[in-house]
Amino acid sequence: DLHTSIDKFQFNNVFMNASGVRCYTKDELDELAQSDAGTLVTKSATQTKRLGNPSPRYAPLELGSINSMGLPNEGLEYYLDYALDFQKAHPEKPIFLSVAGLSMEENLAMAHTIENSDFNGLVEFNLSCPNVPGKPQTGYDFDRTQEVLTNLFDFFTKPAGVKLPPYFDLAQFDQMATILNQFPLKFVNSINSLGNGLMIDPETDTALIKPKGGFGGIGGAYAKPIALANVRAFAQRLDPKIQLIGTGGVTNGRDAYDLILAGASLVQVGTLLQEEGTVAFTRLTRELRAVMQTKGYNAISDFRGQLKVL
């Protein structure tokens, strides 16, 4: 049984897509909804539609992927419409709405729109998009993060969490957790891509992707130990009311098991889902069940957060 929950929301499977992957159009979202995933999240929305960066803007790599999509999306109204229709048709299947404003004002405006809507799922405030030229991500600016969350929770009352970039110094986890613990967050999702990597085509000595001179977010197996560390570090520091979503480097059931050991209540899949399609959820589900059976666990709650250390 892979049942899990965040706050009052129940899910029959721990797996879901990572925002950005196969969640751009209503058709893609429907395919996720019909897959073995326990829930889904929509493509990070801005207030109005964006076309994003020039192509090529995604490339698969030997151990993952690089992308600099630049936040192409259909605009908040499109995804909010989808979510409102979806919750009517599937009242027992809560979903996540991702928003990624390029300024504090845009984030607050979108939050007001959602607050005043009938949306009854969870909102993921993405503080970690690394790919828009000239727009530093909020998650690496602690004062800015404090300010955004203060202004947001001044009026926002719906269940919400934040998507964060990877941190690498333990002092950063202390500082960020101290900020996050001041707010009624339901979840923290770690991690977004490893910002601004670079990969080169050896045949042509050319950067693999076009935007930003080839710089882009790295996902996939490259991210796994960093994702594990981020989930674990926040699980050790956050108020237990703030749950963890683990994202990064899942290519098999054991990777998901590890994120859950580190403290994750849901597991998001990015690069693998992009490369394999929604059938990836079927294999991951089977493999996670097999690991649990070998270990003698019947439920996610039997081992969530139970990482042993020496």
Ligand code: DHB
């Ligand atoms: C994009 C990439 C991200 O990692 C993110 O969090 C949001 C948007 C993008 O390039 O579209």
